[in-house]
Structure formats: C-alpha cells, structure tokens
Amino acid sequence: MIYSALSHLECPRCGARHDADLVQGTCSCGSPLLARYDLPAVAGLTSPPDIAARPADLWRYHELLPVRGAGHVVSLGEGMTPLLAMPRLGKALGVPNLLMKDEGLMPTGTFKARGAAVGVSRAAELGVAAIAMPTNGNAGAAWSVYAARAQMRSLVVMPAAAPAIARTQCAAAGAELYLVDGLIGDAGRLIADAVARRGGYLNVATLREPYRIEGKKTMGLEIAEQLGWRMPGVIVYPTGGGVGIIGIYKALRELLELGWVSGDLPRLVAVQSTGCAPIVRAFQAGAAASEPWPDAKTVAFGITVPNALGDFLILDALYATGGTAVAVTDEALLADQRTVARLEGSFICPEGAACVTAVRQLRESGWLSERDEVVVLNTGTGLIYPDTVPASVPVLQPSGSIPSGQP
Ligand SMILES: Cc1ncc(COP(=O)(O)O)c(C=O)c1O
Ligand SMILES: [Zn+2]
Numbered sequence: 236m237i238y239s240a241l242s243h244l245e246c247p248r249c250g251a252r253h254d255a256d257l258v259q260g261t262c263s264c265g266s267p268l269l270a271r272y273d274l275p276a277v278a279g280l281t282s283p284p285d286i287a288a289r290p291a292d293l294w295r296y297h298e299l300l301p302v303r304g305a306g307h308v309v310s311l312g313e314g315m316t317p318l319l320a321m322p323r324l325g326k327a328l329g330v331p332n333l334l335m336k337d338e339g340l341m342p343t344g345t346f347k348a349r350g351a352a353v354g355v356s357r358a359a360e361l362g363v364a365a366i367a368m369p370t371n372g373n374a375g376a377a378w379s380v381y382a383a384r385a386q387m388r389s390l391v392v393m394p395a396a397a398p399a400i401a402r403t404q405c406a407a408a409g410a411e412l413y414l415v416d417g418l419i420g421d422a423g424r425l426i427a428d429a430v431a432r433r434g435g436y437l438n439v440a441t442l443r444e445p446y447r448i449e450g451k452k453t454m455g456l457e458i459a460e461q462l463g464w465r466m467p468g469v470i471v472y473p474t475g476g477g478v479g480i481i482g483i484y485k486a487l488r489e490l491l492e493l494g495w496v497s498g499d500l501p502r503l504v505a506v507q508s509t510g511c512a513p514i515v516r517a518f519q520a521g522a523a524a525s526e527p528w529p530d531a532k533t534v535a536f537g538i539t540v541p542n543a544l545g546d547f548l549i550l551d552a553l554y555a556t557g558g559t560a561v562a563v564t565d566e567a568l569l570a571d572q573r574t575v576a577r578l579e580g581s582f583i584c585p586e587g588a589a590c591v592t593a594v595r596q597l598r599e600s601g602w603l604s605e606r607d608e609v610v611v612l613n614t615g616t617g618l619i620y621p622d623t624v625p626a627s628v629p630v631l632q633p634s635g636s637i638p639s640g641q642p
Contacts, residue, residue: 239302277298316341324579330598348377354381356381367430379412419540423440455484464496470501470612471593472503473590508563511533571591584619
C-alpha cells in the first residue's frame with residue numbers, strides 16, 4: 236500500500252527540482268523548498284468518504300503528507316481540532332458567520348505540534364538523529380517533545396523574553412536549551428553556527444527544511460473537511476514566519492487540483508502586531524518581499540518575526556487570493572482576548588486574539604461584510620501565556636465571608 240504520494244521537492248523561486256528522499260535544506264538559490272505530490276495518484280488512492288472513516292488526527296491525510304511509511308509516524312494524537320461557531324462574538328463584531336479553528340487543544344498547547352509531528356517523523360524516517368532550531372518558544376517546545384518521542388536529540392535557542400512555559404517544556408523533554416539576549420534572528424545565527432561546527436544536526440529553523448509546512452498545511456485540509464469539503468470566504472491568520480498561511484494556501488490549492496473542493500480560494504488575511512509588521516508594510520507597498528522590521532516587540536510573542544525567510548510566499552498568497560494584511564496593537568488584542576473568553580468561554584492566546592482584533596478592524600473598514608464567512612485561527616491556548624490577563628482577586632480569611640449580593 237502506498238502511504239504517501241510525495242514525488243519531489245520544488246523550488247518556488249527558481250523552479251529547481253530536488254530529490255525528496257535525501258535530507259534537504261533550502262534550495263541553492265536560498266529559497267525554501269516545497270513538497271510536491273502525485274495528485275492524480277492521490278485521487279486513485281483515497282477520497283473524502285474514505286478519509287472520513289479514519290482516526291481523528293492529522294495523519295488521516297497521509298497520502299498528502301511526506302512520511303512514506305506508517306511505521307515512521309511519531310504522534311501524540313495531534314490534529315482535528317474543533318472548528319467552533321462563535322455566534323456571540325460574531326454578532327458583536329458584525330460578522331455573524333464567524334468560526335474559530337481552535338489550536339489550543341493541540342499537544343504542547345499550540346499549532347506548532349503539527350509542524351513538529353510531521354517534520355520530526357520525516358526527519359526520523361530519513362535517518363536524522365538530532366535536530367537544532369531557533370524559536371520564539373512554542374515551536375521549540377513542540378519540536379523538543381516530538382524529538383523525545385522519536386528518541387532524537389534536540390538543540391534549541393530562544394530569546395530570553397520568550398514565554399517561560401516553552402522553556403519548561405523543552406527542559407522537561409530533555410532538550411539542550413539556551414536563551415539568547417536578543418531576537419529569533421540572533422538565535423538563528425547561533426544555531427546555524429553550531430550546526431556547522433558540530434555536524435550531525437539537522438537545522439529545522441522555519442522553512443529551512445521542507446516538511447514543517449506540510450504539517451501546518453493540515454489546518455487548511457481540516458478546515459475544508461470540517462466545512463463539508465468546502466472553503467470559507469476568508470481565513471485570518473496570525474503571521475510570524477508565515478508557515479501556517481503558506482501551508483493553508485498550499486493545502487487548498489492541492490484540494491482544488493484534486494477536485495475535492497471547488498470555487499474561489501478564501502481571501503487570506505495575514506495579521507501582525509503594530510510592533511512588528513514587516514509583511515503588512517510590504518503588502519501596503521505592493522512589494523514582492525519585505526524589509527527587516529527594526530526593534531520588533533509585541534506581547535503576541537509568536538509573531539515577533541522581523542524578517543521572514545518565506546516573505547515572498549506569504550505576500551504571493553495574499554495577492555493571489557485578493558487577501559490583505561493588517562496590524563493590530565497589543566492593547567486592542569489583549570482587550571479582545573478577554574472579550575472572547577467572556578462571550579464564548581474560550582481562553583485564547585494573544586496571537587489568536589490578534590486575529591479577532593483584525594476582524595473587528597476589517598469589518599469597521601468595510602473590507603469584511605456581514606455576509607462573509609470568516610475563519611479565524613486561534614493558534615494556541617491562553618494557558619501558556621498566564622500573565623496576559625491581570626487577575627486581581629480578593630483574599631478572604633477563613634473566618635471571613637463572601638459579600639452579599641453580586642458586585
Ligand atoms: C501561538 C503562535 N501563533 C502564531 C505563530 C506564527 O506562526 P507562523 O510561523 O506560522 O507565522 C507562532 C509562531 O511562533 C505562534 O507561536
Ligand atoms: Zn531555487
């Protein structure tokens with residue numbers, strides 16, 4: 236039985252073709268590589284009804300994933316997160332058909348587990364024994380635990396300001412962990428240098444290997460399946476390195492080519508912080524690539540990426556789908572984090588909250604109408620950012636009493 240229809244790796248910049256059964260990094264031209272599949276073969280191997288009968292995890296799409304042998308899958312039960320209706324929030328924002336794909340339920344608490352599950356599985360299958368990566372925290376946590384599950388060594392560098400819980404997850408999983416007094420780009424330089432000196436490590440930094448994007452692609456596959464093999468009008472995504480938005484775009488184009496969905500692609504929206512908005516600035520200028528953002532800073536730590544390797548792929552997805560790019564302030568996204576918890580009972584991460592604020596702004600500007608069906612991505616649980624919501628709580632003495640009536 237053919238488990239994966241992976242055929243080769245392709246460079247989206249220079250068109251070069253690379254062997255997918257060798258360990259590969261970026262193209263010799265410097266661009267990330269994209270995995271390509273024999274889609275006519277996929278159509279012969281499986282179908283939407285067949286997939287519907289499979290277990291509720293992201294491996295249900297295995298023909299469209301790069302792991303060749305089922306025995307090489309390294310899994311913690313990731314995927315098939317809920318696509319929740321948000322009726323009260325939608326009404327408040329003037330977008331009644333609002334849905335939220337809730338990645339807070341993933342192992343390690345964020346969607347990063349998708350890229351890690353697929354990336355680590357494929358690396359292990361190709362004989363890699365150790366991985367190394369710079370991270371803003373959440374990806375490091377995810378790759379460390381999947382590496383542990385694959386009995387692979389991991390070397391991780393993250394900014395000292397990254398969320399503390401990510402550090403704890405890496406340490407618990409036995410990663411060799413360092414903090415850098417700087418940003419993710421500084422961590423990237425330290426990792427590249429260590430990988431060159433040590434040997435034996437695969438650099439799995441964002442888009443420096445081709446398979447993380449394949450894991451993140453499954454968000455797009457799931458959204459389509461959960462809507463009954465249909466695409467929504469708009470997808471709103473918190474964009475740092477952009478792997479998720481590039482992956483969703485890739486997934487939907489593969490489904491179109493398979494004929495499993497039809498019609499227009501959703502308008503894709505990249506959401507960034509006003510404290511780090513290189514993609515928004517490039518989009519507004521109509522540019523094909525972005526410029527590094529100086530002094531990047533936002534509470535939505537996962538999207539603090541001043542200089543994304545895949546910037547041209549993100550921008551291409553926005554232009555090609557008639558999408559847009561929006562920057563939101565920390566103040567507004569923190570307010571919306573609480574609004575979502577109060578109206579819908581979901582404690583989302585600041586990056587997810589940034590998407591809610593973006594919907595608010597896009598509705599106010601008229602870019603969204605009340606007829607649009609909008610899917611926002613909540614990329615992680617609020618539980619990993621315990622300090623974003625101030626909780627000032629009265630302390631009672633054992634002999635005290637609760638005030639009568641409600642405050
Ligand atoms: C919670 C969260 N959301 C969004 C992102 C941005 O991810 P991407 O690389 O897909 O743009 C990150 C990246 O660290 C993250 O941790
Ligand atoms: Zn190339």
